[in-house]
Structure formats: C-alpha cells, structure tokens
Amino acid sequence: MTALAAVDLALRDEVVSRLGSVEDPELPISIVDLGMIGSVALDGGRLVVALVPTFLGCPAQLFIEHDVRQALEGLVSEPVEVVWSSEPWFLERVTPLGRRQLRDVGIAVPRADGTIECPHCGTGGLVADGEWGSTLCRKQAFCNTCRTPVDVMKAPLPVAVTLGRAPTAR
C-alpha cells in the first residue's frame, strides 16, 4: 500500500477536495475539518481511505462510509475501500475552519490548554454540566455570562495503558 501523496499529488488533491463535501451527519462540518481522515493510499488500483472515528461507538460511521464511497466514486477503476483506524482522535484534529463552523452553530471546541470560549457571547464563562451530551462526541456546559446552555466537543481522554496500575483516581 502506498500513500497517495507519494504517487499522485493531483489525485490526492482531488480526493481531499471530494472528501471535503462529506459531512458528519451529526455535525454540520466536513469529515476533513472534523479531522477524521487518517490516511488515503493506493493498494494496486484500489483507493483505501482510513477514517478516524471520534468515538468507536459512533452510530454515524455507516453513513459516513457510504458517503465517502459515493464521493470518491469513479476516481479510480476499482471500488473504494473504507477502513476505520484505531488512531486516536483528539480535539486538535479539528481544523480552524471546522472550529469556526462549529462555533457558528453553537458548539464550542475546547482549546489545547483546556479553556473554552462560549460560542454565543465569546466569553470564557462556561461551567461544565456533565460529561455526556446529545452525541458521543459532545458534552454539556452552561455559560454563566449569557445564561445559555452550550454543546461542547468531547474527545476520548489521552491515556497510556499500563498493566496493573492503581485504580483511576476520581
């Protein structure tokens, strides 16, 4: 299997452009801006797209697979293969454009330093309201400044697994 960028830059650009039209059905941004593209490679004549799910149980995966195949149809002679990668998904994978688009629909994306700006009033007055939300990749918060409930993007926690470690601290 060969990374597409190594063999055909024009094809790579076309693939990325087409994938940019595929939206996550639970979020109004493209899977490219959501940081879900793991890799695109050529395996003989087959295009193999590895996608990175936000959460492993995300029910949108089936729809995204379908939309990716449809978007890339006809680019190469053989059917497109979509695989799901175990690569970690984290908030920094969301592009600046993705962050702006999510903010515009009222969804906050925490910065790398953990601070969160309210997508409605722009202040940092958000208070966490639990770790769970309307989708697996969102949680709830409340803005004390503009008194508005806010959806906040959530990622799996970055952890290293070690055998026999002490129980997780609360």
Added chain:
Amino acid sequence: MSSVTTAPLVDVLTTLAHEDLAVGHVLTAVSGFGPDLEINIALSSMGQDELGHARAYLSLTVGADRVAINASIYDVAPEQFRGSRLAWWYPWEWERLLVKHYLYETADEVRRAAFTRLDAPDVAAAVERMEGEERYHLDFWRTWLDRTVKHDPASLAKVQRALDEAWPTVDELFPPALADVVTGLADAGDSWRRRTQGELEALGLRCSDAGSGLPDDRAKIVDELQYVRTRVPGSW
C-alpha cells in the same frame, strides 16, 4: 494485516467482544433507570461506546467487513456467545447496575492494560483507543457507587445485596484461557480482586464468596439481540 494470528488470541478477543456486546446492549436497554435525563443519556452513551468496542474487537477477529461482523453476532446460536455471568447479567435495579458496572469496568481496565503487553500492535492500538473512552465510564460508576452507598442505610443494604449476588462470580472475569494468552494477567487479576475488595470495604461493603451468585441471563439477552433479525429477515 491483522496481528491477531493465533487461535487462542482470537478466542480471547471474541470473549471480550461478546462481553462488551452484552454490557452495551443491557446498558442501552436500561437507559431510564437514572435519576434524570442527563444521567440516562450517559447510560445510553456508555452503552453505545461498549457496542463500538465490541465491534472493534470483532474487526480484529472477523475482519473489518460489517456484514461479517453482524453475522458473527446476529446469525449465531446462543450457545456460541462467551463471557462471564457478570457481563451477561440483566441488573433490574439501580444498585445492581452500579455493582455490575463498578466490578466489570474496573476489571476490564486491568484486562485491557494486559493486552498492550502482547506482541500484537493492532490489538494494543485498539485497546488504547478504548481506554480513552472508558475513563469517562469508570469515573461515572465510581462516583455513583460512592454517592449511592453514602446516601442512606437502605441504599447501602441494597448495594450490599447486589454485591452478594455478583462477587462469587468475579473470577470469571479472569478465566484461565485469558491468563494463558496474556502473561501476567493471572497476577493482575488477583491484584484487582484484592484492590477492589479494599475499595468496597472502605465504602462499608463486604465481599463474600458465600453469596447467592448471579442468574444466567445470556439466553434472554441473545434473544433480544436477535429478535428482529430472526423474525423479520431481510427487512432491516
């Protein structure tokens, strides 16, 4: 290319997949036990996570093809499903749910950690990925177990009754087949048992092997899993 190449490893991963499948199915089915909408959303979300983890394990053993993964769940006889009675327990009460998940999630954390020691990079990558999601679960179950047992003596007594039912079966979470595949898992299991016992005793609970044990709810859960598939074939 999958690094899952030996039959014992396939068997072990299949067992973990079936346990996560059962746990996820039951969690989504009991979404509604919680005290408010947000907690019930949490139950449902954790159930979805577990179903995703079951799929991740099966993708390592059956392959990435969704049709094959689904067939391995929905088109097999009930007796082919594996795993502990705890995982396949239908805990029809909040306190039983807490005990089930506290025991299962803490043990599963130890088991996942053991898999990172295998010479199987894609298994290690998958369990690392799961771990980041499971941390939210562990925090949830620890918090609610603590809160519930400290609420009043009646809650403590109900949790104790659930623990009396579940504790005699916890060794099934670390079966010999698992320890044969993963070096050090038997010791890690013993260590988990001692640590868990200490944590529960600190909450005022007793861990006794003389309890009543758990029913085997496997047939009921498998029937629920396969109900529509078998009765309305081809219409889904």
